[in-house]
Structures are given as structure tokens and as C-alpha cells.
Amino acid sequence: MSEEIINKVAQSGLYTLDLEDYYPREEILVLDLKPLLFMEMILKEKDFRASLQEMNWSRYQDKILAITCTADAIIPAWAYMLIAVQAEPYAIAIVLGDHQTALQETFLANLRSVDTDAFIDKRVVVKGCGDLQIGGFAYLEIARRLRPVVKSIMYGEACSNVPVYKKK
Secondary structure, three states: OOOOOOOHHHHOOEEEEOHHHHOOOOOEEEEEOHHHOEOOOEOOHHHHHHHHHHOOHHHHOOOEEEEEOOOOOOOOHHHHHHHHHHHOOOOOEEEEOOHHHHHHHHHHHHHHOOOHHHHOOOEEEEEOOOOOOOOHHHHHHHHHHHOOOOOEEEEEEOOEEEEEEEOO
């Protein structure tokens, strides 16, 4: 006498959205401008341009490039433009900030590219546990994006979730 096992979660009509699927997989490299400055404090245009010309930009091929300056220096806006012009043919993304900023901005860009039409009138569970550290910013963004189109949003797992939003 064998009873058929019924997967009630599969029959529930819930769609599980795993934010880890949108986590940036590309390597993030940080370019600190401090060594490119005169006495690590002052940006001299001629020297700065020469340093950028001498750099091996191919090392940023298919990477995310984070631009930062750990020196307490004033960096003119055009300097960032010079870097962007040099790095753009190589880097898949260029972000002003440190490693964490680049990770967050790229993650948000990935979430903003989600086709929300695929979730129209669906009951969505945003997965809460996983192998990667997902920041609150990602949960905030996905809830903001999904709310206008879904029937409901939950957090956690299909068998144990926290209701977040329900269309009235």
C-alpha cells in the first residue's frame, strides 16, 4: 500500500525568486588613484594623463572596475572622464567607489534588468537563505520592482514565509 507523494508547494502556484541568480559573478578590481597623484596628494594633469596612457587596461577585460582614491585629494570631474574613456573598451562596468559600492551598484543594475512582466499576477516568494550574503538593498529593490505587478510578495521559503505584500 503505497501512497502517492504530493508536492503541495509545486501545486501552490508560488514562484520562488532567488536573488543569488542576479548576484554579480564578474570579478571586481579596484583602481586606487592615490599612486597616480603627485606626492599622493595632487593631481597634475600632464602626469596623470601619462600614467593613464601607460596603464595596461586589458587587465580589466570583462571585469567590473571600481575607481576610488584613498588619499584625501581633490579629484576633478574630468579625471574620471579620462579613466572612463580608457577603461570602457575593456571593463563591463565602471563604478565610482570601493569594492562594496561596485558590487552593490552592479547587483542593483542586474535587478533593474529583471523583466517584471514575467511576474504579472503571480505569487512570488523571494528566497531568504542562500550561500551568498545578500544586502538589504537588494530586497528593497526587488520588492519595489515587483509590487506594481504581482499578486503577492513573500520572503523566505515556500513552506515557511513572511508575507510582505498582497494586492487588494
